Amino acid sequence: MIRFNNVHKWFKDLHVLNGIDLQVAQGEVVVVCGPSGSGKSTMIRTVNQLESINEGEIWVDGKNVADPKTDLNALRAEVGFVFQHFNLYPHLSVVDNITLSPIKVKGMDKAAADKQAVALLERVGLAHKKDAFPAQLSGGQQQRVAIARGLAMEPRVMLFDEPTSALDPEMIGEVLKVMKDLAESGMTMMVVTHEMGFAREVADRVVFIDHGKIVEQAPPEEFFKNPQHERAQQFLRQLLTPMS
Protein backbone atom coordinates (compact mmCIF):
# COMPACT_ATOMS: atom_id res chain seq x y z
CA MET A 1 0.00 0.00 0.00
CA ILE A 2 2.86 2.36 0.89
CA ARG A 3 6.43 1.77 -0.25
CA PHE A 4 9.48 3.96 0.40
CA ASN A 5 12.44 3.30 -1.90
CA ASN A 6 15.69 4.85 -0.73
CA VAL A 7 14.09 8.21 0.15
CA HIS A 8 16.33 11.17 0.91
CA LYS A 9 15.44 14.66 1.99
CA TRP A 10 17.56 17.62 2.96
CA PHE A 11 16.60 20.84 4.74
CA LYS A 12 19.51 22.93 3.48
CA ASP A 13 22.50 21.11 5.04
CA LEU A 14 20.45 18.91 7.32
CA HIS A 15 20.00 15.40 6.00
CA VAL A 16 16.56 14.71 7.51
CA LEU A 17 15.74 11.52 5.66
CA ASN A 18 18.73 9.40 4.87
CA GLY A 19 17.73 6.48 2.67
CA ILE A 20 14.37 5.35 4.03
CA ASP A 21 13.17 1.94 2.83
CA LEU A 22 9.84 0.84 4.21
CA GLN A 23 6.74 -1.03 3.15
CA VAL A 24 3.32 -0.91 4.69
CA ALA A 25 0.95 -3.62 3.54
CA GLN A 26 -2.79 -3.23 3.14
CA GLY A 27 -4.53 -3.50 6.53
CA GLU A 28 -1.28 -3.20 8.41
CA VAL A 29 -0.78 -0.86 11.36
CA VAL A 30 2.76 0.49 11.58
CA VAL A 31 3.90 2.60 14.49
CA VAL A 32 6.86 4.88 13.86
CA CYS A 33 8.83 6.07 16.86
CA GLY A 34 12.17 7.65 17.51
CA PRO A 35 13.80 10.52 19.38
CA SER A 36 12.77 14.07 18.59
CA GLY A 37 14.48 15.43 15.50
CA SER A 38 14.90 11.93 14.11
CA GLY A 39 12.82 12.72 11.01
CA LYS A 40 9.72 10.70 11.84
CA SER A 41 7.24 13.55 11.35
CA THR A 42 8.95 14.61 8.14
CA MET A 43 8.78 11.03 6.93
CA ILE A 44 5.04 10.67 7.45
CA ARG A 45 4.42 14.05 5.82
CA THR A 46 6.20 12.93 2.67
CA VAL A 47 3.62 10.19 2.12
CA ASN A 48 1.00 12.72 0.99
CA GLN A 49 3.65 15.22 -0.10
CA LEU A 50 3.02 17.85 2.55
CA GLU A 51 6.82 17.60 2.42
CA SER A 52 8.56 17.01 -0.88
CA ILE A 53 11.49 14.63 -1.22
CA ASN A 54 14.84 15.17 -2.93
CA GLU A 55 15.67 11.60 -3.92
CA GLY A 56 14.06 8.20 -4.11
CA GLU A 57 10.47 7.10 -4.64
CA ILE A 58 7.36 6.79 -2.53
CA TRP A 59 4.57 4.65 -3.91
CA VAL A 60 1.09 4.97 -2.45
CA ASP A 61 -1.58 2.69 -3.78
CA GLY A 62 0.38 2.14 -6.99
CA LYS A 63 1.15 5.83 -7.62
CA ASN A 64 4.54 7.47 -7.34
CA VAL A 65 3.87 10.55 -5.22
CA ALA A 66 7.08 12.31 -6.17
CA ASP A 67 6.28 12.11 -9.87
CA PRO A 68 5.22 15.59 -11.05
CA LYS A 69 2.61 13.95 -13.28
CA THR A 70 0.81 12.40 -10.32
CA ASP A 71 -2.39 14.24 -9.45
CA LEU A 72 -1.57 15.12 -5.85
CA ASN A 73 -5.03 16.41 -5.00
CA ALA A 74 -6.60 13.13 -6.08
CA LEU A 75 -3.99 11.17 -4.17
CA ARG A 76 -4.41 13.22 -1.00
CA ALA A 77 -8.15 12.67 -1.15
CA GLU A 78 -7.43 8.95 -0.64
CA VAL A 79 -4.97 9.42 2.20
CA GLY A 80 -6.35 10.64 5.53
CA PHE A 81 -4.02 12.72 7.67
CA VAL A 82 -4.41 13.52 11.37
CA PHE A 83 -2.23 16.31 12.75
CA GLN A 84 -0.68 16.81 16.16
CA HIS A 85 -2.54 20.11 16.53
CA PHE A 86 -5.84 18.83 15.05
CA ASN A 87 -6.07 21.75 12.59
CA LEU A 88 -9.84 21.78 12.49
CA TYR A 89 -11.29 24.72 10.57
CA PRO A 90 -12.23 27.07 13.42
CA HIS A 91 -14.82 29.01 11.43
CA LEU A 92 -16.92 25.94 10.65
CA SER A 93 -19.14 23.83 12.88
CA VAL A 94 -18.11 20.26 13.64
CA VAL A 95 -20.43 18.82 11.01
CA ASP A 96 -19.27 21.34 8.38
CA ASN A 97 -15.64 20.51 9.16
CA ILE A 98 -16.43 16.93 8.25
CA THR A 99 -18.61 17.55 5.20
CA LEU A 100 -16.53 20.31 3.54
CA SER A 101 -14.14 18.10 1.62
CA PRO A 102 -16.61 15.35 0.61
CA ILE A 103 -18.82 18.10 -0.84
CA LYS A 104 -16.12 20.21 -2.47
CA VAL A 105 -13.61 17.56 -3.54
CA LYS A 106 -15.81 14.56 -4.25
CA GLY A 107 -18.94 16.46 -5.22
CA MET A 108 -21.10 14.60 -2.72
CA ASP A 109 -24.51 16.20 -2.17
CA LYS A 110 -25.04 17.96 1.12
CA ALA A 111 -27.72 15.68 2.54
CA ALA A 112 -25.64 12.56 1.96
CA ALA A 113 -22.53 14.23 3.36
CA ASP A 114 -24.43 15.33 6.49
CA LYS A 115 -25.75 11.81 7.00
CA GLN A 116 -22.27 10.35 6.63
CA ALA A 117 -20.85 12.97 9.03
CA VAL A 118 -23.38 12.10 11.72
CA ALA A 119 -22.56 8.41 11.33
CA LEU A 120 -18.85 9.16 11.67
CA LEU A 121 -19.47 11.34 14.71
CA GLU A 122 -21.37 8.47 16.31
CA ARG A 123 -18.40 6.25 15.61
CA VAL A 124 -16.06 8.62 17.48
CA GLY A 125 -18.64 9.23 20.20
CA LEU A 126 -19.41 12.88 19.43
CA ALA A 127 -22.78 12.89 17.67
CA HIS A 128 -24.09 15.30 20.31
CA LYS A 129 -21.45 17.88 19.36
CA LYS A 130 -22.26 18.12 15.69
CA ASP A 131 -23.33 21.77 15.83
CA ALA A 132 -20.55 22.92 18.16
CA PHE A 133 -17.55 24.88 16.93
CA PRO A 134 -13.99 23.59 17.39
CA ALA A 135 -13.10 26.22 20.01
CA GLN A 136 -15.94 24.90 22.17
CA LEU A 137 -14.47 21.38 22.30
CA SER A 138 -11.70 19.87 24.42
CA GLY A 139 -8.48 18.81 22.74
CA GLY A 140 -9.45 15.14 22.81
CA GLN A 141 -12.83 15.93 21.26
CA GLN A 142 -11.20 18.07 18.57
CA GLN A 143 -8.84 15.26 17.66
CA ARG A 144 -11.71 12.78 17.42
CA VAL A 145 -13.50 15.19 15.09
CA ALA A 146 -10.28 15.48 13.07
CA ILE A 147 -10.20 11.70 12.71
CA ALA A 148 -13.84 11.72 11.59
CA ARG A 149 -12.97 14.45 9.09
CA GLY A 150 -10.21 12.27 7.68
CA LEU A 151 -12.50 9.25 7.45
CA ALA A 152 -15.18 11.22 5.62
CA MET A 153 -13.08 11.02 2.46
CA GLU A 154 -13.16 7.21 2.75
CA PRO A 155 -9.39 7.03 2.59
CA ARG A 156 -7.48 3.86 1.80
CA VAL A 157 -4.77 4.80 4.31
CA MET A 158 -4.78 6.89 7.47
CA LEU A 159 -1.65 8.72 8.60
CA PHE A 160 -1.32 10.01 12.16
CA ASP A 161 1.39 12.52 13.06
CA GLU A 162 1.76 12.45 16.86
CA PRO A 163 -2.01 12.56 17.33
CA THR A 164 -1.91 12.61 21.13
CA SER A 165 1.20 14.71 21.82
CA ALA A 166 -0.74 17.96 22.23
CA LEU A 167 -3.35 16.45 24.55
CA ASP A 168 -3.79 16.54 28.30
CA PRO A 169 -3.05 13.09 29.74
CA GLU A 170 -6.66 12.29 30.59
CA MET A 171 -7.74 12.87 26.99
CA ILE A 172 -5.18 10.63 25.35
CA GLY A 173 -7.16 7.46 26.05
CA GLU A 174 -10.30 8.56 24.21
CA VAL A 175 -8.30 9.29 21.06
CA LEU A 176 -6.28 6.08 21.21
CA LYS A 177 -9.52 4.14 21.67
CA VAL A 178 -10.91 5.58 18.44
CA MET A 179 -7.66 4.73 16.66
CA LYS A 180 -7.73 1.20 18.01
CA ASP A 181 -11.30 0.68 16.75
CA LEU A 182 -10.18 1.99 13.40
CA ALA A 183 -7.26 -0.44 13.28
CA GLU A 184 -9.56 -3.31 14.16
CA SER A 185 -11.86 -2.34 11.30
CA GLY A 186 -8.97 -3.17 8.94
CA MET A 187 -7.75 0.32 8.08
CA THR A 188 -4.16 0.62 6.85
CA MET A 189 -2.47 2.96 9.32
CA MET A 190 0.87 4.62 9.78
CA VAL A 191 1.18 6.24 13.19
CA VAL A 192 3.97 8.43 14.53
CA THR A 193 3.58 8.27 18.29
CA HIS A 194 5.31 7.89 21.63
CA GLU A 195 2.37 5.96 23.06
CA MET A 196 4.13 2.66 23.55
CA GLY A 197 1.04 1.10 25.11
CA PHE A 198 -0.78 1.71 21.84
CA ALA A 199 2.14 0.31 19.86
CA ARG A 200 2.25 -2.82 21.97
CA GLU A 201 -1.46 -3.45 21.80
CA VAL A 202 -2.42 -2.35 18.30
CA ALA A 203 0.61 -2.21 16.00
CA ASP A 204 1.58 -5.04 13.67
CA ARG A 205 5.06 -3.61 13.46
CA VAL A 206 7.13 -0.96 15.20
CA VAL A 207 9.62 1.07 13.20
CA PHE A 208 12.38 2.89 15.05
CA ILE A 209 14.00 5.79 13.28
CA ASP A 210 17.07 7.80 14.24
CA HIS A 211 18.97 10.47 12.31
CA GLY A 212 16.74 9.96 9.29
CA LYS A 213 17.39 6.23 9.10
CA ILE A 214 15.30 3.23 10.03
CA VAL A 215 17.54 1.47 12.50
CA GLU A 216 15.15 -1.20 13.63
CA GLN A 217 11.79 -2.66 12.74
CA ALA A 218 10.08 -5.57 14.42
CA PRO A 219 6.73 -6.81 15.70
CA PRO A 220 5.94 -5.02 19.00
CA GLU A 221 6.58 -8.03 21.31
CA GLU A 222 10.04 -8.42 19.88
CA PHE A 223 10.79 -4.69 19.76
CA PHE A 224 9.87 -4.10 23.39
CA LYS A 225 11.32 -7.31 24.82
CA ASN A 226 14.51 -7.43 22.94
CA PRO A 227 15.50 -4.30 21.02
CA GLN A 228 18.60 -4.93 18.93
CA HIS A 229 19.96 -1.50 18.25
CA GLU A 230 21.67 0.39 21.03
CA ARG A 231 19.84 3.65 20.25
CA ALA A 232 16.50 1.85 20.47
CA GLN A 233 17.45 0.29 23.81
CA GLN A 234 18.38 3.68 25.20
CA PHE A 235 15.14 5.23 23.83
CA LEU A 236 12.99 2.57 25.47
CA ARG A 237 14.84 2.87 28.76
CA GLN A 238 14.18 6.56 28.81
CA LEU A 239 10.48 6.15 27.99
CA LEU A 240 10.04 3.65 30.80
CA THR A 241 12.14 5.36 33.45
CA PRO A 242 12.46 8.97 32.39
CA MET A 243 14.16 10.15 35.63
CA SER A 244 17.04 7.74 35.61
Add this chain to the structure above:
Amino acid sequence: MNYNWDWNIFFKSTGIGSEIYLDWFVSGLGWTIAVALMAWIIALLLGSVLGVMRTLPGKVLPAIATAYVELFRNVPLLVQLFMWYFVVPDYLPEPLQIWFKQDLNPATSAYISVVVCLALFTAARVCEQVRTGIQALPRGQSAAALAVGFSIGQTYRHVLLPQAFRIIIPPLTSEFLNIFKNSSVASLIGLMELLAQTKQTAEFSANIFEAFTLATVIYFVLNMSLMTLMSLVEKKVRIPGMMGGAK
Protein backbone atom coordinates in the same frame (compact mmCIF):
# COMPACT_ATOMS: atom_id res chain seq x y z
CA MET B 1 -14.82 87.79 17.27
CA ASN B 2 -17.66 89.45 15.53
CA TYR B 3 -19.45 86.93 13.42
CA ASN B 4 -23.14 86.67 12.78
CA TRP B 5 -23.99 82.98 12.79
CA ASP B 6 -26.93 82.28 10.56
CA TRP B 7 -28.06 78.68 10.53
CA ASN B 8 -30.95 79.51 8.28
CA ILE B 9 -28.56 79.96 5.44
CA PHE B 10 -29.02 76.36 4.33
CA PHE B 11 -32.68 77.00 3.58
CA LYS B 12 -32.09 80.16 1.63
CA SER B 13 -32.07 80.33 -2.13
CA THR B 14 -28.72 80.03 -3.85
CA GLY B 15 -29.89 82.35 -6.55
CA ILE B 16 -29.51 79.58 -9.11
CA GLY B 17 -32.88 78.21 -10.18
CA SER B 18 -35.02 77.25 -7.21
CA GLU B 19 -32.18 75.56 -5.33
CA ILE B 20 -31.48 76.18 -1.67
CA TYR B 21 -27.99 75.65 -0.23
CA LEU B 22 -29.06 72.44 1.47
CA ASP B 23 -29.72 70.95 -1.97
CA TRP B 24 -26.05 71.46 -2.79
CA PHE B 25 -25.00 69.55 0.28
CA VAL B 26 -27.39 66.71 -0.50
CA SER B 27 -26.07 66.46 -4.04
CA GLY B 28 -22.47 66.70 -2.78
CA LEU B 29 -23.08 63.91 -0.30
CA GLY B 30 -24.53 61.83 -3.13
CA TRP B 31 -21.34 62.21 -5.17
CA THR B 32 -19.15 61.49 -2.15
CA ILE B 33 -20.99 58.23 -1.53
CA ALA B 34 -20.99 57.33 -5.23
CA VAL B 35 -17.23 57.86 -5.47
CA ALA B 36 -16.32 56.11 -2.23
CA LEU B 37 -18.56 53.06 -2.64
CA MET B 38 -17.54 52.36 -6.23
CA ALA B 39 -13.85 52.83 -5.41
CA TRP B 40 -14.22 50.62 -2.33
CA ILE B 41 -15.77 47.73 -4.25
CA ILE B 42 -12.90 47.79 -6.75
CA ALA B 43 -10.28 48.23 -4.01
CA LEU B 44 -11.64 45.32 -2.01
CA LEU B 45 -11.65 42.96 -4.99
CA LEU B 46 -8.30 44.02 -6.40
CA GLY B 47 -6.68 44.27 -2.95
CA SER B 48 -7.85 40.75 -2.06
CA VAL B 49 -6.40 39.32 -5.26
CA LEU B 50 -3.10 41.11 -4.64
CA GLY B 51 -3.06 40.07 -0.99
CA VAL B 52 -3.52 36.43 -1.96
CA MET B 53 -0.80 36.80 -4.60
CA ARG B 54 1.67 37.99 -1.97
CA THR B 55 1.15 34.78 0.02
CA LEU B 56 1.40 32.32 -2.89
CA PRO B 57 4.40 30.05 -3.31
CA GLY B 58 6.84 30.91 -6.09
CA LYS B 59 8.49 34.20 -6.91
CA VAL B 60 6.78 35.96 -9.81
CA LEU B 61 3.27 36.56 -8.50
CA PRO B 62 4.38 37.73 -5.03
CA ALA B 63 6.92 40.06 -6.65
CA ILE B 64 4.29 41.64 -8.91
CA ALA B 65 1.98 42.25 -5.95
CA THR B 66 4.82 43.65 -3.83
CA ALA B 67 5.86 46.05 -6.59
CA TYR B 68 2.25 47.21 -6.90
CA VAL B 69 2.00 47.91 -3.17
CA GLU B 70 5.26 49.84 -3.06
CA LEU B 71 4.32 51.97 -6.06
CA PHE B 72 0.84 52.94 -4.91
CA ARG B 73 1.68 53.30 -1.23
CA ASN B 74 4.69 55.53 -1.67
CA VAL B 75 3.24 58.21 -3.93
CA PRO B 76 0.94 60.84 -2.36
CA LEU B 77 -2.73 60.45 -3.13
CA LEU B 78 -3.02 63.90 -4.67
CA VAL B 79 -0.12 63.29 -7.03
CA GLN B 80 -1.79 60.06 -8.10
CA LEU B 81 -5.06 61.87 -8.69
CA PHE B 82 -3.42 64.52 -10.90
CA MET B 83 -1.66 61.75 -12.83
CA TRP B 84 -4.94 59.96 -13.49
CA TYR B 85 -6.78 63.15 -14.40
CA PHE B 86 -4.23 65.27 -16.24
CA VAL B 87 -1.48 62.94 -17.48
CA VAL B 88 -2.80 59.45 -18.14
CA PRO B 89 -5.64 60.54 -20.49
CA ASP B 90 -3.06 62.10 -22.84
CA TYR B 91 -1.45 58.71 -23.31
CA LEU B 92 -4.65 56.82 -24.07
CA PRO B 93 -5.24 55.61 -27.64
CA GLU B 94 -6.76 58.38 -29.72
CA PRO B 95 -10.44 57.28 -29.82
CA LEU B 96 -10.44 56.67 -26.06
CA GLN B 97 -8.78 60.05 -25.50
CA ILE B 98 -11.41 61.90 -27.51
CA TRP B 99 -14.16 60.03 -25.72
CA PHE B 100 -12.71 60.85 -22.30
CA LYS B 101 -11.93 64.50 -22.98
CA GLN B 102 -14.73 65.57 -25.29
CA ASP B 103 -17.68 63.17 -25.34
CA LEU B 104 -17.98 62.57 -21.62
CA ASN B 105 -19.45 65.34 -19.56
CA PRO B 106 -16.79 66.83 -17.26
CA ALA B 107 -18.39 65.45 -14.10
CA THR B 108 -18.26 61.91 -15.48
CA SER B 109 -14.63 62.10 -16.55
CA ALA B 110 -13.66 63.54 -13.16
CA TYR B 111 -15.69 60.79 -11.51
CA ILE B 112 -13.89 58.08 -13.47
CA SER B 113 -10.48 59.54 -12.66
CA VAL B 114 -11.14 59.83 -8.96
CA VAL B 115 -12.69 56.36 -8.67
CA VAL B 116 -9.73 54.78 -10.48
CA CYS B 117 -7.30 56.76 -8.33
CA LEU B 118 -8.91 55.93 -4.98
CA ALA B 119 -9.52 52.31 -5.93
CA LEU B 120 -5.93 51.61 -6.95
CA PHE B 121 -4.50 53.56 -4.01
CA THR B 122 -6.71 51.78 -1.48
CA ALA B 123 -6.17 48.38 -3.10
CA ALA B 124 -2.51 48.56 -2.09
CA ARG B 125 -3.54 49.06 1.52
CA VAL B 126 -6.23 46.34 1.41
CA CYS B 127 -3.61 44.02 -0.09
CA GLU B 128 -1.37 44.42 2.92
CA GLN B 129 -4.22 43.73 5.30
CA VAL B 130 -5.36 40.63 3.45
CA ARG B 131 -1.78 39.39 3.36
CA THR B 132 -1.28 39.84 7.11
CA GLY B 133 -4.66 38.22 7.76
CA ILE B 134 -3.61 35.14 5.82
CA GLN B 135 -0.15 35.04 7.36
CA ALA B 136 -1.60 35.30 10.85
CA LEU B 137 -3.29 31.91 10.44
CA PRO B 138 -1.55 28.81 11.79
CA ARG B 139 0.36 27.01 9.02
CA GLY B 140 -1.55 23.86 9.91
CA GLN B 141 -4.69 25.32 8.33
CA SER B 142 -3.41 25.17 4.78
CA ALA B 143 -1.72 21.81 5.47
CA ALA B 144 -5.05 20.42 6.71
CA ALA B 145 -6.88 21.72 3.65
CA LEU B 146 -4.28 20.40 1.21
CA ALA B 147 -4.22 17.05 3.00
CA VAL B 148 -7.88 16.36 2.20
CA GLY B 149 -7.29 17.01 -1.49
CA PHE B 150 -8.18 20.69 -1.87
CA SER B 151 -6.53 22.60 -4.67
CA ILE B 152 -4.73 25.84 -3.78
CA GLY B 153 -7.77 27.79 -4.96
CA GLN B 154 -10.17 25.78 -2.80
CA THR B 155 -7.82 26.09 0.17
CA TYR B 156 -7.99 29.88 -0.07
CA ARG B 157 -11.68 29.99 -0.86
CA HIS B 158 -12.97 27.65 1.85
CA VAL B 159 -10.35 27.66 4.58
CA LEU B 160 -7.90 30.58 4.56
CA LEU B 161 -9.88 33.60 3.34
CA PRO B 162 -12.98 33.11 5.52
CA GLN B 163 -10.70 33.19 8.55
CA ALA B 164 -8.40 35.94 7.29
CA PHE B 165 -11.27 38.32 6.50
CA ARG B 166 -12.72 37.86 9.96
CA ILE B 167 -9.41 38.80 11.52
CA ILE B 168 -8.98 41.94 9.44
CA ILE B 169 -12.45 43.44 9.78
CA PRO B 170 -11.22 46.20 12.17
CA PRO B 171 -8.37 47.48 9.93
CA LEU B 172 -10.57 47.06 6.84
CA THR B 173 -13.19 49.20 8.54
CA SER B 174 -10.71 51.99 9.00
CA GLU B 175 -9.71 51.68 5.34
CA PHE B 176 -13.40 51.84 4.41
CA LEU B 177 -13.74 55.09 6.38
CA ASN B 178 -10.53 56.45 4.86
CA ILE B 179 -11.88 56.07 1.37
CA PHE B 180 -14.87 58.30 2.25
CA LYS B 181 -12.54 60.90 3.75
CA ASN B 182 -10.03 60.63 0.90
CA SER B 183 -12.81 61.11 -1.65
CA SER B 184 -12.64 64.83 -0.78
CA VAL B 185 -9.59 65.13 -3.06
CA ALA B 186 -12.09 64.95 -5.92
CA SER B 187 -12.96 68.59 -5.20
CA LEU B 188 -9.57 69.54 -6.64
CA ILE B 189 -10.44 68.29 -10.11
CA GLY B 190 -13.85 69.89 -10.12
CA LEU B 191 -16.09 67.03 -9.07
CA MET B 192 -18.89 68.60 -7.03
CA GLU B 193 -18.80 66.24 -4.10
CA LEU B 194 -19.38 67.23 -0.49
CA LEU B 195 -16.26 69.33 0.04
CA ALA B 196 -16.58 71.13 -3.30
CA GLN B 197 -20.20 72.01 -2.53
CA THR B 198 -19.16 73.24 0.89
CA LYS B 199 -16.54 75.55 -0.60
CA GLN B 200 -19.04 76.74 -3.15
CA THR B 201 -21.60 77.47 -0.46
CA ALA B 202 -19.00 79.36 1.55
CA GLU B 203 -18.11 81.49 -1.46
CA PHE B 204 -21.65 82.17 -2.62
CA SER B 205 -23.17 82.91 0.76
CA ALA B 206 -20.13 84.15 2.69
CA ASN B 207 -21.38 81.97 5.56
CA ILE B 208 -18.11 80.10 5.65
CA PHE B 209 -18.33 78.86 9.26
CA GLU B 210 -21.81 77.41 8.88
CA ALA B 211 -20.87 75.71 5.64
CA PHE B 212 -17.82 73.98 7.04
CA THR B 213 -19.57 73.13 10.29
CA LEU B 214 -22.30 71.35 8.36
CA ALA B 215 -19.71 69.53 6.22
CA THR B 216 -17.90 68.41 9.38
CA VAL B 217 -21.12 67.11 10.89
CA ILE B 218 -22.08 65.26 7.71
CA TYR B 219 -18.66 63.55 7.38
CA PHE B 220 -18.71 62.66 11.06
CA VAL B 221 -22.21 61.20 11.07
CA LEU B 222 -21.54 59.33 7.84
CA ASN B 223 -18.37 57.72 9.19
CA MET B 224 -19.89 56.94 12.58
CA SER B 225 -22.75 55.13 10.87
CA LEU B 226 -20.35 53.15 8.71
CA MET B 227 -18.34 52.21 11.77
CA THR B 228 -21.46 51.04 13.59
CA LEU B 229 -22.48 49.04 10.54
CA MET B 230 -19.09 47.35 10.37
CA SER B 231 -19.07 46.44 14.04
CA LEU B 232 -22.47 44.81 13.52
CA VAL B 233 -20.96 42.84 10.66
CA GLU B 234 -18.04 41.86 12.86
CA LYS B 235 -20.37 40.64 15.58
CA LYS B 236 -22.48 38.73 13.09
CA VAL B 237 -19.59 36.71 11.68
CA ARG B 238 -17.80 36.08 14.96
CA ILE B 239 -16.80 32.46 15.47
CA PRO B 240 -18.52 30.84 18.46
CA GLY B 241 -16.08 30.03 21.24
CA MET B 242 -13.37 32.32 19.88
CA MET B 243 -12.33 35.93 20.38
CA GLY B 244 -15.31 36.81 22.54
CA GLY B 245 -17.79 35.04 20.27
CA ALA B 246 -21.01 33.52 21.62
CA LYS B 247 -20.37 30.52 23.83
